Amino acid sequence: MRLLPAKLFVGIDGGGSKCCATLYHSEQGLLSTAIAGPANPLHGFQRTLNSIQESCQLALTKAGLTDTSLDELVVGAGLAGVNLPSMEQKMRQWQHPFAQFHLTTDLHIACLGAHGNHDGAIVICGTGSCGFAIHQQQSTRLGGHGFPYGDKASGAWLGMEAFKAVLLHKDDAGPYSSLTEKLLQHFDVTHDMALVECLAKQPSSEYAKLARFVFEAASTNDEVALALIKEGADYLSQLIIKLHHINGLNLPVAVIGGLADSYYEWLDPSAKACLVEARHSPEMGALQFAQSQQS
């Protein structure tokens, strides 16, 4: 089957780990979803362009639209990394293959997805972390400066702090933690310098894979892991409360991302009181963005 141009929309949610595309027809509704590789232009510009195209092509294939070409798609993309002005500019110069390509941040589409056209805020906690709010036609960002100096509480942050703790203990400069065995087992190595070889120069996504060990260790009252989770949860609680109170608006806040559920029980009760469930996914926010921007 073949559809007319400007009726096919794709919402793209691109981040450090993967690129999610949702294909939507203005009359038939959702057609398919597809996933391709990483799409954070800060950590790989060409790879991001490839991932966006691959995810769109895959979504078309999965929808059976094998005769439809990319130049019939109106794409709305929310990408990590384009909060940096230089990166946004570089992305906007892309000679993309689509009918239209509308660019915004991953935060913006996540907030649109979570709250629709209403004012509201999100805290993302996955590989990275960040707070974002849309309020009275403005937006506010908190945190999210990137790994390894920012993105506190994120999976990459937890993974690196766990690794630091293991190295300090190995040198008898920090307390013992079951994280030592968990990391050695995970990488199938027997000593600390081998761990260093596994993790040296690795991207944030590799550190984020270690986050689950910190939650596992905390569940058995490992003191090092407990301290890290509490430090992360305190930071997230602060973010939530600040976003909620912007301009005295009492904004609803949705916590999303791979670690949202794991952190929930550790959040401050006053932060929990600000929370709502996200209505829709970031990809749906990206679709909403594509439709609102189409020319």
Next chain:
Amino acid sequence: MRLLPAKLFVGIDGGGSKCCATLYHSEQGLLSTAIAGPANPLHGFQRTLNSIQESCQLALTKAGLTDTSLDELVVGAGLAGVNLPSMEQKMRQWQHPFAQFHLTTDLHIACLGAHGNHDGAIVICGTGSCGFAIHQQQSTRLGGHGFPYGDKASGAWLGMEAFKAVLLHKDDAGPYSSLTEKLLQHFDVTHDMALVECLAKQPSSEYAKLARFVFEAASTNDEVALALIKEGADYLSQLIIKLHHINGLNLPVAVIGGLADSYYEWLDPSAKACLVEARHSPEMGALQFAQSQQS
């Protein structure tokens, strides 16, 4: 003039910032010293090979030995990064242009330089940080796992912790520090995202350049800077005391590297009591190593 082979030795001290070569003639003594670019193979393998050759060539030129070729040199090189087994192996496979090329770690040559042929220990604190001891024909290393997860107290660590503190304060998630103005001025920018653009993906040497601002701020009682310097100094004090007490040997410890003097006043008195001055430089240790290894 032209000298016979096996009489010309070069000691190389290679690190993340520069490669220092010292040229020595077995009868005439020291001939020249020269500096080339970075020589940490972990952060640039080919660049390291280039830096080593360039520094040797420069040293020959400065000594007026323009007719002498690299294949007449017996080189002893102590390099950062080759404590990783895979990196050491890769370096050893180098088809080098010298008569002989003897490889060891930057720690080993620094310890040889500091204590000659005697047992002793060093704590290096410059761009990176590490402890190392030679005792009873054995060696012990503490710390030095690399940036950004290890190398606590180092210049790169201080720089990154300062940057983290600035970002947290900007989001009202941490106390104010004069480091904010110092960093903005240093990079000649006006807001935090511009700082992120300056520092994202930068190597440890760029972070280490910020360390002096932390000491400056601490000297005016900036609380954030004081806390960082104290945390760094406590770590270094621990390292010194542990190295001193290895096997009950009361090893003399020399603190060397670009931040050694800056940290001195902040060290614990019990750590200060273990300290001696380094006798010679790491380059001289590398020369000593080259001479002891020549075949």
